Amino acid sequence: MQRELGIHLEQLVKQHMASGMSESEARTAARREFGPLEATKEECRDMRRVSVIENLAQDVRYAIRTLRRTPVFTGVVVATLALGIGGITAVFTVVQAVLLAPLPYEEPGRLVRVYQHERNDPSTRFVVSARHFRELRDHAGTFEQVAALATWSWGRDLVRGGQGQHLRILRVTSDYFRTLRSGPLRGREFERDDETGAELVVLSDALWRNRFHTDPSVIGQTIHLSAEPYIVVGIAPAGFEDPVVGEVDAWEPYDLASDTDETNNSLTVIGRLRNGFTLAQAHADLVSLSDALDDRWPNNDNRLVAEPLKEDLVADSRGALNVLTIAVVLVLMVACLNVANLFLVRATGRVREFAIRAALGSGGVRIARQLLVESLLLATAGGLVGFALGIGTLRILRALGADAIPRFGEVGIDPVVLGVTTAVTLATGLVFGMMPAVRFARINPNQALHQQSRSSTGDRRQGRLRSGLVVLQVASALVLLVNAGILTASFNRLRQIDFGFRVTSVLTFELSLPSVRYNTARRAIFPEELAGRIETIPGVTAAGGTSRLPATGDFHSWRTTPLSGPRAGMDLRVEAQQRVVSGDFFTTLEIPVLAGRVFDARDDDSAPMRAVVSADLARRAFPGMLFEDVVGQRIRVLAAQEREIIGVVGDVKLDAHGTAFPAVYHAHRQFAGHQTWPLMQVVATEVPPEQILAAVRAEVAALDPQLVVFRVAPMTGVVGRGVARERFALVLIGAFAIVAMALAAVGLYGVLAYSVRQRTQEIGIRMALGATAARVRSLVLRQAAVMVGLGTLLGIAGALMAGRWLSSLLYQTSPHDPRVLFATTLLLVVVALLSASLPARRASRVEPRIAIYEE
């Protein structure tokens, strides 16, 4: 531009010189005549810019108009993209937060969890006994710090300003915060001298904020927890959570000094490796430490082993999340295939439009840009809706997965995931926009117009590409459907488990009795009084308590030895679960009495120690004996506690997966003096359980107005938590499978409908030559059958391969269950044929006369 204008100026100068001016005069005159050079340049640039923007605006306007003319296409594409992108956003956010993001502690890679394993079976994992922990802490040189938290911690009630709250309190050893390291602690943490059950407490940041108004002077003060005085020594860093149990309200020192029972494995142990030491070195260290312990403790049959902490925490959910990731990738794939297919079908149908535009002088670049603008608009709309959908899905995931996936509270939309979503969106738009654009950029208008008007069978190569995409869609959808079907079968089997006790119409709740106000005698009486009072509430049939609700997992397993009968003096191979019960526990949960009797008022602390055993225990400890004869036999639990069996009751399941186990029941009245046994209360009702809650609270308050009723839940909910992970996977995969199937059906419909439109003339000729409507229909359906058939074969192969990913989530169900395979395939085929039947019907209604002359 500079050059062009310079030439002009120079010519003016020459002209003036020719008419007799001196060079300098001529230059001045020329400049005056020429006017402001820069202004001209600027104006020239404006001209260019305006038209680029104008063209772009024109493209966008045109694109919006075009898209609005085909609302079904636009809607389907946007919805398809939104489903794919929304799924990806939500699932990747979860995967990122749970599996990929490091633990929220300093140098989390150095954190390990230490277990005990049986000498003969290195694959077993047990929590650690106190004496092993002490040795580990004093002798393992590869660890910088080692700390432990009590596997079972009961909470305490905090009553302040007339408002009671049950606190989740974790009992931990010294060095707990130092091992984890997450920001500075206000005050101090526990020292070794505190490990005597000293009444000290570290508050969580949230508790300090909510109940102590962020008052720093609370450190050093005494507060009352379940009526006992505790000195606040510190406040945990904001946001600090325990890696194993999650959110807790406070920490108190574990009484390591009194934990001397070598068979009592009670500690969850975490450790921090010394800087520069590897896990392999730590393993070697633990092996030599275990060898040394064997020399000193002749009966020791436990050895120590370390696992990376994060692996340990996410191992259980890894299977579910992997399956979920595969599922969402499949859905995204189906979605993208669908969009690609729709774009292809649409672009092919627009050959004429573009040919005409090219003939009228539109450049290839301009047409390509037009297509690009259209697809980017669609991708952006899909991306935005998808992102909103993703946030919504994440909310649902969080609600569904709270019990299923650890570290789920931390999950929020992540910038990395946002980046991934944006990239996927843009890539989708560019790829599918460019595919037809590249083709049309090289279009020969003459040929295209000619071909379009004369071709009666359509472009075969294009047709194969479209059909191939449909085959892949059908296959992906079937993989998801089969997986969803197998999960459903497995989940149904889980739901049909007979737990051996009453699950419906049972209310459960907890109380914590402050040991200051409840001495041994009062504690022994309280649950019986409570059960008696609750049973007077109208609608209640029975009430009782237990130290652990059935079907909620492993609790106290103690070595149990029969002292009489054929196996007298021999240990049971399986450690029996111990349960402490009160009130009418067995009646409440309808656990049948098979022989003898269950506990009643006779079994107090003045009576000889008695036990009720489960049928499973009776069979193991007294093989070959009738249950009637088992009554009156003697057993020993732990090292020295002898019991007389007074009854045999039916088996209940240990967990939601229906694991059987041998159980010994103890009367709370006899046990209350031994230790504080917090009991979970169970109430059987004739009315919906929530209706009696207010009356229950009133009865509790009547006995002791300072007690806090907490963790209220119906028994169905309690048991349901045990299958949360299965439910989580099932709901998601099921939803994904339905979406994928719908998308595949849409894809199939699109391709067939398009093909029918393209072949209208051919069909017309066929009908003119005598083909019946049925024949024409079968022509289209055959085309569908080939695609669906190939897709089904591919899908079954894929589902068989994907089965092994699923096995970690299955309960008594084969990942290759032929019935499920058959049923889901049938479902897909039916849906596919339904979506194919619409274009087939349209084909059979072609009017030959019109079709043949149609251009």
Add this chain to the structure above:
Amino acid sequence: MPKPSDLLQGTLDLLILKTIAREPLHGWGIAKRIQVLSGDVLSVGQGSLYPALHRIEQQGWITAEWKDSDLGRSAKFYSLTREGKKQLERELKTWDRLSSGVQLLIENA
């Protein structure tokens, strides 16, 4: 009624298109030829000529290329495209209608 400025701008496009219809010309040449052919009645300043050339080029009516020129150095030559020829036809028709209308009005008013 078109505003005077619209008329002027439209006229300038017509003048440029018509001027380069016979042979490709550079900017200076276009300005000179308009001046000469109109018997010095019309004079197009560079301040309106070059922006107009760039705009018309963007519309695809003319294309430009650098070629050796009679000025003793290479210059940017503008020539009509197919689209430009059509546009010229349209502009000529419009002009005919407009000028005959104006003529009629002057004669009969």
